[in-house]
Amino acid sequence: MSTFTESAATALQLIASFDPVLLSIVGRSMAVSATACALACGVGLVLGAWLGVARFRGRLGVLAVLNTLLAVPSVVVGLVVYLLLSRSGPLGFLGWLFSFKAMVIAQACLVLPVVTALTRQAVEDVERVHGEQLRSLGAGPLLRSLLLAWDERYALLTVLIASFGRAISEVGAVMIVGGNIDGFTRVMTTAIALETSKGDLPLALALGLILLGVVLVLNAFIAVVRRWREDVQGSLLVAAGGASA
Amino acid sequence: MSALFELQAADVRFGQVTALKGVNLTIHPGERVALLGSNGSGKSTLLRLLHGLCMPTGGASRRDAAVHQAMLFQRPYMLRTSARNNVALGLWLAGQAWGEARMRAERALERVGLSHVALRNARTLSGGQQQRLALARAWVLQPDALLLDEPTASLDPHAKREVEALMDEFARGHNANPMTLIFASHNLGQVKRLASRVLYLEQGRLLADLPVNDFFNGPRLKEVSEAAHLFVKGEST
DSSP states (O other), rough: HHHHHHHHHHHHHHHHHHHHHHHHHHHHHHHHHHHHHHHHHHHHHHHHHHHHHOOTTTTHHHHHHHHHHTTOOOHHHHHHHHHHHHHTTTTTGGGOTHHHHHHHHHHHHHHHHHHHHHHHHHHHHHHHHEEEHHHTTTOHHHHHHHHHHHHHHHHHHHHHHHHHHHTTTOOHHHHHHTTOTTTTTHHHHHHHHHHHHHHHHHHHHHHHHHHHHHHHHHHHHHHHHHHHHHHHHHHHHHHHHHHHH | OSSSSEEEEEEETTTEEEEEEEEEEEOOTEEEEHHHOOSSSHHHHHHHHHHHHSSSEEEEEEETTTOOOEESSSSSOOOOSHHHHHHHHHHTTHHHHHHHHHHHHHHHHHHTTTGGGGTSSSSOOOOHHHHHHHHHHHHHHHOOOOEEEETTTTTTTTHHHHHHHHHHHHOOOBTTTTTTEEEEEEEEHHHHHHOOOOEETTEEEEEEEEEHHHHHHHSHHHHOOOOHHHHHHHHHO
C-alpha cells in the first residue's frame, strides 16, 4: 500500500511539474491517436454510411466480416501491419516500420471497423424509416447515405469520440509496429507497460492517471453531447408542439 | 389522351405478404384520384408502385417516362436544416445549381405561406407547417402528377384545411394545365371535396373504381362492391 501511495504522490508531482518526458509521451499519444482517428473517420464514415443504404449481393457477408473485425485484438492488427511494413513485406519499401506513421496506420486499422460499423448502424436505422422519401426526391444510394450521415451528425460525433477512446487506450498494435523507442515512438500505453516492468512505478502511474483522465474527459464529452442532443430534440418537440397549438 | 399510369393485373408481394393483387388501373392527366380503404388495404403500396418506389412482382406497370411526379408522405422527413434548404434540396437533387435552387425555394415557401419561417430549422415547425413545407418541396419540382399518402392524417382541423386548400390550388394548376392528383385518405369529406374519381381497395384488391358522385351517391357503389358500400356507410356514421 505504501508503495502505491508513494508512487501516486510522485506521479502527481510529475504531472503538476509538467515533467517534459511525461508531456512528450502524452503529446505523442494524442497526436498518433488523433491522426489515426481522422484517417479512419474519413474512410469509415463514408463507407459506413454507404453500407447503411446500399443493397447488393453479398452485403450480409460484408457486414458479418465487419462485425467480426470489431472483435479483432489490437495485437493481431499490430502483427498484420508489422508484416505489411516489415522489410520483406509488400509495403516494406516505404521504410515506415517503427515510426510515427506505422503507429498511425495500426491504430487507424484498429478503429476503422468501429467507425464503419457504428456509422452503418446509425445511418441504416434512419434509412429504414426515411430513406424512401429521399429516394422519391431522386437521391441515389451514395447521395442518400451522405445526406443521412450529415443529418445524423450528432450521433456520429459520439462515434468519433468513442473511436478516439479505443485508439488512445490500446497498447498491442503500437507496441509491435512502433517498437516503443524512447523519444520517438513511445506513447502512453507502451510507456506504462515498459515502466511497470522496469519498476518505475511513479512514471507508469502518472501516465496511467493521465490516460484515465483523457478517457474520463472523452466520456464526459460524450455524455455532454448526448445531453445536448436530447435537449435539442426536446426543444424541437416543444417548438413543434407550440407552433401547432 | 395517353395515360399517365397504367397497371395491368399488377401484383406486389413483400415476402409472403401480398400487398396488391391483380390491380388494373389507368390514370389520365388532370384526374384527381382518391384511394380509399382501411389500414393495410394496399393504398400506400399502390402509391409507391405508381411512383416507382416499388416494382410489381406480377403483371405490368407502365408510367409515361416524360411525366414528372412528386410524392408526399404522411410524416414528411425534414433534414436538420432550414425550411428553405429543405425545399432547395429537392431542386438540387433534380440537378439545379444550389444558388438557383435556394432562390426558387424562397418563392415556393412564399406560395405555401411559409416565408416567415424560411430560415428556421424545419424540425421546429408544426406538423401542419411541415406538411406545407413538404408540399412546397414537391410543388417546386413542377410535377405533372402529385401523389400524396394520407397527407392530412396527423394534422389538426385548421392545418388540415390549409393543406387541403393547397392541394386543391396545386391540382388546378395554371394555364389550363391541371396537375394530376392521386391521394390516399381516410377522410370521406376530403375525398368528396378534392377527388373526381375514387378507388376502393381491400386486402390488396381494387374493388371499386367510380366517379366521385357515383361512389357516394346512388346505387352504383352497392352494385359494384358491397364491401366498399359497407365501408362508406361505416365511415359515414
